[in-house]
Amino acid sequence: MGYIIFGAGGHGKVVFDNLRSMGAEIIGVMDDQWPEEKWRGVPYLGGINQFDKIATNHINALYIIAIGQNSIREKIAFFFEQKGVLFGKAIHSSAVISADACIGDGTVIMANSVVNADARIGRHVIINTGTTVDHDCNVKDYVHLSPGVHLAGGVEVGSNTHIGIGACLIPQVKVGREVIIGAGGCVVHNIPDSVTAIGCPAKVISKNQ
Numbered sequence: 001m002g003y004i005i006f007g008a009g010g011h012g013k014v015v016f017d018n019l020r021s022m023g024a025e026i027i028g029v030m031d032d033q034w035p036e037e038k039w040r041g042v043p044y045l046g047g048i049n050q051f052d053k054i055a056t057n058h059i060n061a062l063y064i065i066a067i068g069q070n071s072i073r074e075k076i077a078f079f080f081e082q083k084g085v086l087f088g089k090a091i092h093s094s095a096v097i098s099a100d101a102c103i104g105d106g107t108v109i110m111a112n113s114v115v116n117a118d119a120r121i122g123r124h125v126i127i128n129t130g131t132t133v134d135h136d137c138n139v140k141d142y143v144h145l146s147p148g149v150h151l152a153g154g155v156e157v158g159s160n161t162h163i164g165i166g167a168c169l170i171p172q173v174k175v176g177r178e179v180i181i182g183a184g185g186c187v188v189h190n191i192p193d194s195v196t197a198i199g200c201p202a203k204v205i206s207k208n209q
């Protein structure tokens, strides 16, 4: 079964490399703004408005929504879900995933990442380059863990939260939904929903809209 990537931006390029490392067939790319016929050697299939035609031509395709922004990824995934498509997973061949971890559909896991035993990773999550998710973590849908993030054991991350590059979370902390943790942050206390927190120890600096 081949894959269709939605999103020809920087994140899409890395997802493409994940699929290539898996030896997967890449049918093509969809994007609303790509003006050329080819992208990274695979066909440009069209934008979201051409979905019905594309789906008819590729009935067994698995889709990956390769959009870095959590809220936009969620909206597009919702649109595709209504159409009844199947989502794939794009897990780089160098990632180490416990046989006892659970990874949701649509999730992408970049090179040199580790997901340890009994971790639960939701749908359409991004586990970016060199990130580690330790045992018993619970990472909800549409989360983005940026490159070099480290979650210790038993950490919970609420849906649509973005953890900035290089942040660390100590065991058992709970970060709410729609949170932003700034780059390099060190989370040692629970963080409520819909706030931005930065620093070490991470402190709330603002509420998110």
Ligand SMILES: CC(=O)SCCNC(=O)CCNC(=O)[C@H](O)C(C)(C)COP(=O)(O)OP(=O)(O)OC[C@H]1O[C@@H](n2cnc3c(N)ncnc32)[C@H](O)[C@@H]1OP(=O)(O)O
Binding pocket: 128, 146, 147, 163, 164, 165, 180, 181, 182, 183, 184, 185, 196, 198, 199
């Ligand atoms: C492959 C990829 O690229 S994946 C993408 C990874 N992306 C990231 O990790 C981005 C993470 N984003 C950040 O850390 C951002 O700086 C945010 C979200 C915390 C804040 O962004 P903004 O709201 O635009 O804040 P802004 O840049 O205006 O800074 C506000 C203040 O906070 C400080 N600040 C910003 N980020 C941080 C941080 N991570 N840690 C400590 N202080 C910070 C700034 O120095 C500034 O302080 P000042 O007013 O004294 O000068």
